[in-house]
Amino acid sequence: xxxxxxxxxxxxxxxxxxxxxxxxxxxxxxxxxxxxxxxxxxxxxxxxxxxx
Amino acid sequence: xxxxxxxxxxxxxxxxxxxxxxxxxxxxxxxxxxxxxxxxxxxxxxxxxxxxxxxxxxxxxxxxxxxxxxxxxxxxxxxxxxxxxxxxxxxxxxxxxxxxxxxxxxxxxxxxxxxxxxxxxxxxxxxxxxxxxxxxxxxxxxxxxxxxxxxxxxxxxxxxxxxxxxxxxxxxxxxxxxxxxxxxxxxxxxxxxxxxxxxxxxxxxxxxxxxxxxxxxxxxxxxxxxxxxxxxxxxxxxxxxxxxxxxxxxxxxxxxxxxxxxxxx
Numbered sequence: 001x002x003x004x005x006x007x008x009x010x011x012x013x014x015x016x017x018x019x020x021x022x023x024x025x026x027x028x029x030x031x032x033x034x035x036x037x038x039x040x041x042x043x044x045x046x047x048x049x050x051x052x
Numbered sequence: 053x054x055x056x057x058x059x060x061x062x063x064x065x066x067x068x069x070x071x072x073x074x075x076x077x078x079x080x081x082x083x084x085x086x087x088x089x090x091x092x093x094x095x096x097x098x099x100x101x102x103x104x105x106x107x108x109x110x111x112x113x114x115x116x117x118x119x120x121x122x123x124x125x126x127x128x129x130x131x132x133x134x135x136x137x138x139x140x141x142x143x144x145x146x147x148x149x150x151x152x153x154x155x156x157x158x159x160x161x162x163x164x165x166x167x168x169x170x171x172x173x174x175x176x177x178x179x180x181x182x183x184x185x186x187x188x189x190x191x192x193x194x195x196x197x198x199x200x201x202x203x204x205x206x207x208x209x210x211x212x213x214x215x216x217x218x219x220x221x222x223x224x225x226x227x228x229x230x231x232x233x234x235x236x237x238x239x240x241x242x243x244x245x246x247x248x249x250x251x252x253x254x255x256x257x258x259x260x261x262x263x264x265x266x267x268x269x270x271x272x273x274x275x276x277x278x279x280x281x282x283x284x285x286x287x288x289x290x291x292x293x294x295x296x297x298x299x300x301x302x303x304x305x306x307x308x309x310x311x312x313x314x315x316x317x
Contacts (some may be wrong), residue, residue, distance in 0.1 A: 006074045006075060009072070009073055009074045010074045010284070010285070010286040013073065013074070013077075013285075013286065013289065014141075014142040014284075014285040014286065014289075015142075016142075017138060017139055017141075017142030017143075017285065017289070018139075018142045018143050020139055020142075022135075022136060022139055025132055025135045025136065025139075026132070028132075029128060029129065029131070029132040032128050033125060033128055036121065036124050036125070036128065036306075037121075039306075039307060039311060040117060040121050040311065043117070043307070043311035043312070044114075044117075
């Protein structure tokens with residue numbers, strides 16, 4: 001037997017997700033990729049003098 | 053009579069839901085809390101070894117960094133497709149939900165393949181754990197041979213940390229596969245196990261590691277047999293929590309293990 005209160009909460013959460021705009025997800029994704037690129041670039045810059 | 057035995061005030065009988073959300077989400081958060089302790093210990097072990105060993109190697113060449121960067125991009129993209137799957141599930145768009153889940157799985161598989169390639173290259177160059185089977189007819193003149201002997205903590209913590217993460221990504225792909233395709237995913241999983249097992253040479257750690265897929269297939273078969281249900285938006289959201297956690301852990305491993313161990317030649 002499913003708990004009715006659980007189902008009600010699940011429905012409420014799904015309703016919240018339904019109204020989310022998806023555009024911010026793409027912004028976050030692009031920003032994280034950009035930050036990763038900076039991270040790799042700085043890693044190379046940092047390591048090069050001591051490694052050579 | 054049977055109807056009379058069922059309580060009508062169900063909500064009053066059960067305790068109020070913890071944190072005002074549904075129980076399986078709370079359960080997943082508790083699991084992730086315990087799992088973060090596991091990864092915390094492994095990250096601590098790697099960091100401690102690095103700080104305490106003056107001869108800690110910096111063995112990764114630019115090709116390894118490029119490889120790890122692509123792996124990171126795969127995981128970041130998979131997190132995007134995961135939130136889109138959660139959104140599609142909440143909207144009741146079944147086709148988009150399955151497609152985004154499959155896209156997430158594809159990114160996860162891409163990550164695993166690149167990681168396995170990275171491991172295989174390192175093992176071929178001589179970086180290994182004592183439990184790995186010996187590679188036949190292998191004559192190595194690489195810096196990794198010395199690394200394995202002089203700083204054994206490096207191989208132990210590297211393979212321990214990245215191996216645990218790879219296991220989590222693999223199980224995450226299986227988890228998403230079950231959520232997306234349910235019983236249809238079981239034969240695919242058995243086929244993947246056979247391919248992974250037969251396609252890898254006997255001396256490769258992945259030859260035995262492939263049995264994780266067999267165990268996962270058996271466990272998933274049992275779960276789907278005992279509790280055949282249609283997974284709803286809540287199940288997709290809970291699976292998303294797990295997937296984002298695995299992604300987040302990699303954001304610690306990538307700079308710590310790869311970026312800070314770079315050797316540019």
